[in-house]
Amino acid sequence: MSKIAIIAGEGRLAPAIAEHLPDAPVFALEGFPPPIPASTFRLERLVPFLDHLADLGVENVVFAGAVRRPALDPASFDPRTAQLVPRILTAMQSGDDAALRTVLDIFEEFGISVSGIDEIMPSLIPPEGIVSGDPSAADQTDAARGAEIVAALGPLDLGQGCVVAQGLCLAVETLPGTAAMLDFVARHQGLRPNPNGALGVFYKAPKPDQDRRIDLPTIGPDTVDQVVAAGLAGIAWQAGSVILLDRDETARRARDAGVFLWSRSG
Structure with missing residues (x-):
């Protein structure tokens, strides 16, 4: 090499x-x-x-x-x-x-x-599969909606993530980044239409047509902590397209907090 x-x-x-x-x-x-x-x-x-x-x-x-x-x-x-x-x-x-x-x-x-x-280092980019937890049917629906939103935001060159709960987009990632978006969700948990309904999903994916050699989305232990503070059910991302750092520690924190990690196809 x-x-x-x-x-x-x-x-x-x-x-x-x-x-x-x-x-x-x-x-x-x-x-x-x-x-x-x-x-x-x-x-x-x-x-x-x-x-x-x-x-x-x-x-x-x-x-x-x-x-x-x-x-x-x-x-x-x-x-x-x-x-x-x-x-x-x-x-x-x-x-x-x-x-x-x-x-x-x-x-x-x-x-x-x-x-x-x-x-x-391809081992940092998980293929399709559940890393931790078990997304419910509602979570799967919210993740699918999140994928649609991130794909639609791509041509506008905004962020690489969003939060969806009960089909409603609570926040999208912009220049301040993931932590700022999840902090916003943590401070506005009352935005969910049904307080007793699905908690919501953080979804992450590259922008369509993004050059994959640089700026691939990244998830790690701190992301799990931020998702827990935001009161969400878990994290879903586009399989084969997102970097998962410190996989064992990230999965451990997710298990301990009862949130799922899902490398989702499509």
């Missing part, structure tokens, strides 16, 4: 990939420190960073973890990266998907290929 580097972001994914690839150098965008040691780089000096990767013999990178849009400092651009500014800014104005695709394109134009998590 060609020499690979890790572009690490926030959250638990980067440590898992670094453990799997112990010899891979780790880099992180300045201002978004991962929970593992990493050399930093600035987007304003992207071309020198790509040159540095080439000098190290890196031919392949994997992006692991969350990174928000950085605030750009016009005075910090080097001359060669400055030539990319119109392209980068146009992509950022078109939404997250366009910005991510542009970044991947630039890496590849400099001879560095980009691998997805499903290529590097």
Whole structure:
């Protein structure tokens, strides 16, 4: 295999990939420190960073973890990266998907290929099946509705998740992310039409036509805690398309709390 580097972001994914690839150098965008040691780089000096990767013999990178849009400092651009500014800014104005695709394109134009998590560590992405618990018929209906909603939101380049209870969408994921959405649901549990009815489901999936090499949805132990605080029955996601971190611990917390984890087909 060609020499690979890790572009690490926030959250638990980067440590898992670094453990799997112990010899891979780790880099992180300045201002978004991962929970593992990493050399930093600035987007304003992207071309020198790509040159540095080439000098190290890196031919392949994997992006692991969350990174928000950085605030750009016009005075910090080097001359060669400055030539990319119109392209980068146009992509950022078109939404997250366009910005991510542009970044991947630039890496590849400099001879560095980009691998997805499903290529590097496929064991993190569960196939179809129940990981924990037993979704009821009502839960299954709510999950199906959630899948419809996330698919419909995709062309608008919004988030990768939603919460549905009793057929009603209680919240959708937007720029603040999953934790903010589930916190909203926790503070508005009275929105359910029938207080004694189905508790609701958190559903997660990639956006349709999303480039799977970067920004796949992620679920982990903290997600379970947030779902429990929101009073939901469980978590469902698109099978083969969502990263499940710390599977044993995530499943344990789900069992202890009585919530289900379901890798759902379709």
